[in-house]
Amino acid sequence: MSVKFAKRMEYIKGSAIRELLKLTEQPEIISFAGGLPAPELFPIEEMKQVSLRVLDTDGKAALQYSPTEGYMPLRRMISERMKKIGVEVPPEQILITSGSQQGLDFSGKVFLDEGDTVICESPSYLGALNAFKAYLPRFVEVEMDQDGMRMDALEKALQENPNAKFIYTIPDFQNPTGITMSLERRKKLVELAVKYNVPVVEDNPYGELRFEGEKLPAIKHFDTTGIVIFLGTFSKIFSPGLRIGWVAASPEIVRKYVLVKQGADLQCNSMAQREAAVFMEMYDIEKHIEKIIEVYRRRRDLMIETMKKEFPEGFTFTYPSGGLFTWVEMPEGLDAAEVLKKALEEKVAFVPGGTFYPNGGNENHCRLNYSCMPEDKIVEGITRLGKVFRNL
């Protein structure tokens, strides 16, 4: 028996690289491949108190169906916290989603017809590209430099692609490069979005994890017309296992996302939404985030220092001032997927960079994660990787 699937299933495929990365789950491998938060920082004891409080005070509602839009007290808290990045959005314009990944999927569903264009950074987050692919778009990649997406290249892309449906960007400590978009470019991006009437999907999972330097306002801060859709999440500052993210957008746009969520899964977990809210009520999440920042900063420092020492000439890398990743450029002609095979022989892993370019090419890059490996393993793993690189 062989049934007929939708055309999109030809584009949603398991990748050879994903299969390769399954190997990295073996305990003897030092893996810089994932994008996991450090589990030793999860507030487990606090969560026990939080769960008891939720079930004691609001148990029936926590286990019952609840509105698609989300738990209002949580939406209020998110609205309040977004002021820290210069965004004023009332709780009514916030939809709770299953992580920001669901916000990405919904962006595709709300905007994309087959053949429409998505404009994204080059490279861009693999999980977003995969979510969008289900709606059969074309991708136009915009070159980046150390200040993020280049605005001259973006304007050219907008001119050349009148069927562009949105611009997708991760402005802070981008996945995979670790690069942050400059203040000037944020302003300019909104200007261009308005000029060409193309919405911006601002994906910001890492923005609160800044190790040093000045906090930048969100792109949405500069949005006066409702053209920016902001995606946020508690995954990197609290817990990814609870699957609590959000979409903040204009009333017209957020309404579309709500309608899509109704069909997609009705609502997020009623209990987890209350747990996130009660956690912020009972404990100081800002302090918790400071603790995460401290640990990740040390890990970033150690990784960069070791890379400087151990990587041969011709191998360059970004210096992220926050987030979870650094991005390695190897000499041209090298294929990171091949290099990964050699690295696995030395029991060290990373994600080959080619997968982050929706239109292919650029195989000479590697994404390295530093958030979820203890310090000694970072030194040992990067030392091993240096050896692999020197032997190429």
Next chain:
Amino acid sequence: MSVKFAKRMEYIKGSAIRELLKLTEQPEIISFAGGLPAPELFPIEEMKQVSLRVLDTDGKAALQYSPTEGYMPLRRMISERMKKIGVEVPPEQILITSGSQQGLDFSGKVFLDEGDTVICESPSYLGALNAFKAYLPRFVEVEMDQDGMRMDALEKALQENPNAKFIYTIPDFQNPTGITMSLERRKKLVELAVKYNVPVVEDNPYGELRFEGEKLPAIKHFDTTGIVIFLGTFSKIFSPGLRIGWVAASPEIVRKYVLVKQGADLQCNSMAQREAAVFMEMYDIEKHIEKIIEVYRRRRDLMIETMKKEFPEGFTFTYPSGGLFTWVEMPEGLDAAEVLKKALEEKVAFVPGGTFYPNGGNENHCRLNYSCMPEDKIVEGITRLGKVFRNL
């Protein structure tokens, strides 16, 4: 500013009826409109013990990212429990989803291109129709009688629609009619699915809530070729707030659903999956289900008795032997949406039946839910509704 949305957004709309039903949330209204489980039966005290156990023994994993496919011990338990309805599916062929609603959305995503045909019961579950609509199908409705979907009509639909991508059915205590598909038809359905090579999506949220009579095997029980996709959920037998459902299908098909889930939201809540598993470990879910059945059976009895007494001639209704709903047929020419307005004046509510027919018509039906109203309110509400009916 007015941006351009995808074509599907013209079909995913808020309905006037949904707006009307928002009125039913006022406390003075006796509402038979929802499809909520009785919250007084939720195992709140047990859930406290369950949450503590999960966080104590497996806290890091409960708060961390976890595999898309789901928590293996939970998948094993589901595999084991499915034997009760005659289905042998190994845990590897089970994907955990955010309620069965997500399984419905994924069915659309995996199978439907624009213009493809979905064959469904007439009437059928509104939430499923809305989920499928996002993929722009045509709907072909198959007539039902007291034994469920008519197989002669189904075969005709299959012959006339070679672009049918799947047959959608709720075999047990169907939403909205409360009707159960007979054993013979289940066998025949699988025969026809194989003959025409069209998969069956078997949606079974209510099957475990049988009040009397013999338990029937699932449609999937008769499936020897992997053509039936089974959707299950803990929403009606444990808690809808936790959003834990599942898809059980052939290795080839379940693999497609897993790929779609990766893009859609990565995974279900890691903690909720563990809570469902640990609840079944610590407590006897079968006993819990018996308790639910007892309460719902009494409510069904009371509703039917009162309807017999209070409804005027020309108003007929189904006698469900399980599940949450009964289905009222009013004399032809009456429009349930108009009747609802009059009912709301008497502070009683239901869902007008027209919305359950994807191609319209049949406005002279009402869906009544008996699971979440206490007994005195059922008598009072049905008495009021009888008055409204008599005055039409």
